[in-house]
Amino acid sequence: xxxxxxxxxxxxxxxxxxxxxxxxxxxxxxxxxxxxxxxxxxxxxxxxxxxxxxxxxxxxxxxxxxxxxxxxxxxxxxxxxxxxxxxxxxxxxxxxxxxxxxxxxxxxxxxxxxxxxxxxxxxxxxxxxxxxxxxxxxxxxxxxxxxxxxxxxxxxxxxxxxxxxxxxxxxxxxxxxxxxxxxxxxxxxxxxxxxxxxxxxxxxxxxxxxxxxxxxxxxxxxxxxxxxxxxxxxxxxxxxxxxxxxxxxxxxxxxxxxxxxxxxxxxxxxxxxxxxxxxxxxxxxxxxxxxxxxxxxxxxxxxxxxxxxxxxxxxxxxxxxxxxxxxxxxxxxxxxxxxxxxxxxxxx
Numbered sequence: 642x643x644x645x646x647x648x649x650x651x652x653x654x655x656x657x658x659x660x661x662x663x664x665x666x667x668x669x670x671x672x673x674x675x676x677x678x679x680x681x682x683x684x685x686x687x688x689x690x691x692x693x694x695x696x697x698x699x700x701x702x703x704x705x706x707x708x709x710x711x712x713x714x715x716x717x718x719x720x721x722x723x724x725x726x727x728x729x730x731x732x733x734x735x736x737x738x739x740x741x742x743x744x745x746x747x748x749x750x751x752x753x754x755x756x757x758x759x760x761x762x763x764x765x766x767x768x769x770x771x772x773x774x775x776x777x778x779x780x781x782x783x784x785x786x787x788x789x790x791x792x793x794x795x796x797x798x799x800x801x802x803x804x805x806x807x808x809x810x811x812x813x814x815x816x817x818x819x820x821x822x823x824x825x826x827x828x829x830x831x832x833x834x835x836x837x838x839x840x841x842x843x844x845x846x847x848x849x850x851x852x853x854x855x856x857x858x859x860x861x862x863x864x865x866x867x868x869x870x871x872x873x874x875x876x877x878x879x880x881x882x883x884x885x886x887x888x889x890x891x892x893x894x895x896x897x898x899x900x901x902x903x904x905x906x907x908x909x910x911x912x913x914x915x916x917x918x919x920x921x922x923x924x925x926x927x928x929x930x931x932x933x934x935x936x937x938x939x940x941x942x943x944x945x946x947x948x949x950x951x952x953x954x955x956x957x958x959x960x961x962x963x964x965x966x967x968x969x970x971x972x973x974x975x976x977x978x979x980x981x982x983x984x985x986x987x988x989x
Contacts, residue, residue, distance in 0.1 A: 673700045673793050673800045674958060676858065677739070679951040680705035680746065680902025681927025684725035690928045690951050691731040693974050695738045697953065702739050703802070705902035705925065706746025706862030712753060716764045719751065723772045743773045744787060744804040746862035746903055747873070754826075754873055756811035757839070766809075785809060788842050790849045798958050801854035801896075803846070807862045810839025814877050824936075825871030830878050837881035843888075850894035855963065855984060856956065857897045865899045866912035866922030870936035873903060886914045895988040898967070900925065900952060905932035907946035907969045909978050918987050921980065923967050925952035943978040946971055 677699035682688055694702060709726050711719045726732055735741065747755050751765045759765075766787055775781050781789045786809035791802045812835040817823040838846065850857070859865075861875070865885070869876035876882060889897050899922040912920045928949060935945045946969055953968040962983050969978040 669793060670795055671700070671793050672795070672798050672958065674956045675699045676701045676703065676800075676802075676954040676956075677951060678703040678705055678860070678900050678902075678923075678954075679925045679928045680862070681707040681905055681930040682709070682726070683929045684709045684722050684729075686929040688729060688731050688928055690949050690972060691729075691735045693970065693972075694951050695731070695734050696974075699739050699953070701802070702735060702741050703804075703858075703860050703900065704741065704743035705860055705900060706744055706750075706807075707748040707902065707927070707930070708743060708745065710748045711751055711765075712748055713751060714761055716761060716768060719765060720768055723768065727772070741773070742791065742802060742804060742860075743769075744789075744806065744860055744862055745769060745808060747808060750808040754814070756808060756813055758813065759808070762809055784841065784845075786839075786842060788838075788845060792852065792854065794855075796853075797855065798963075799854040799856070800956070801849065801852065801857045803849055803857060803859045805838065805846075805859060805861045806842060807837065810842055811837050812878075814873065817871060823871055824869070827871055827873065827877045829869065829876065831880075833880055835878055835881075837875065837878045843884070847888060847892060850888060850892040850897075855896055856965070856987075857894060858954065859897060859899045861899055861901045861922075863903045864901045864910070864922060864924055866910040866920050866940055867908070867924070868910075868938045868940050870938070872936070886912075886917065886920065889920070890914075890917045890989075893989055896984060898922070898954075898965075898987060900954075902926040904936075905930045906935050907950035907952070907971075907978065908935075908938060908944075909942045909967055909969065909980055910938060910940040911942055911980075912940055917989060921967065921982070921987075923952050923954070923969065925950055925969060942980055946977045948972050950977065 709722045786806040788806040789804045864874040910922045949972045955966040965982045967980040
């Protein structure tokens, strides 16, 4: 008898591939009505939030970054931390019930608050793509970084999911250096040549926003629509935040809303923009992580959630004008914050 010996990593990969058989069921023609998302999941901690998500039976779950806490320049250690996530029964169950998509933030990228200067971004990308079962012929493997886009649904029900890479190309942020007029770690970077996404990703994003779609969900690892608070976010590079709203306006891209993570609390923000519809941003963080101080946010709608939480976007395509519900649930599966919208609220 020949004994087949498999490594722990190989066994976990086989389990994940089997769990992700649902991916084959979700085609470009699939009608998407329920999208779940979350971020900040430490691989050493239990993740009961994922059981709640699986019970909600979403079509898609989107990981928004800090999917593990890698924080290393040792790629073997990074891989082992992904293996810990893969081995969790609640993670395997989630993969059984829905399609899972992912982008990264700093801790799974490899280093706290890291941007384009992180020296192992190519190696980290390869580990990321293998873990999330990215096909060998994926466009994601043909360019720098991990930005990606998926279009699902037929005409009249098209949902475009845009997964941004806010790490690979981003310039260093500007430290506050103890200046009392600024908050926490970072002040807004006023250098007009500094970038958040990089030229290549900006050009790609413009083409994505020109594609016809009824709803566009932009997954950004860090917050977009909130008030500046000195932590990592788009408000650290305000001219790039404006570039985004200007691009939405110039492409006349209807149906755009953001989902984000990173901060270890949940909230829904609404950014007013001159000459166009407001940009909503649903922040869900974290699956396992919390923070001891929730920052002020004049753009916040409703309450912030200090407990572990997950987000849901529900789409009612049966209405003459489709309607959306943006929701945040806590660890007791209690609805803590919500916004009801019509697609006309997200259109020019």
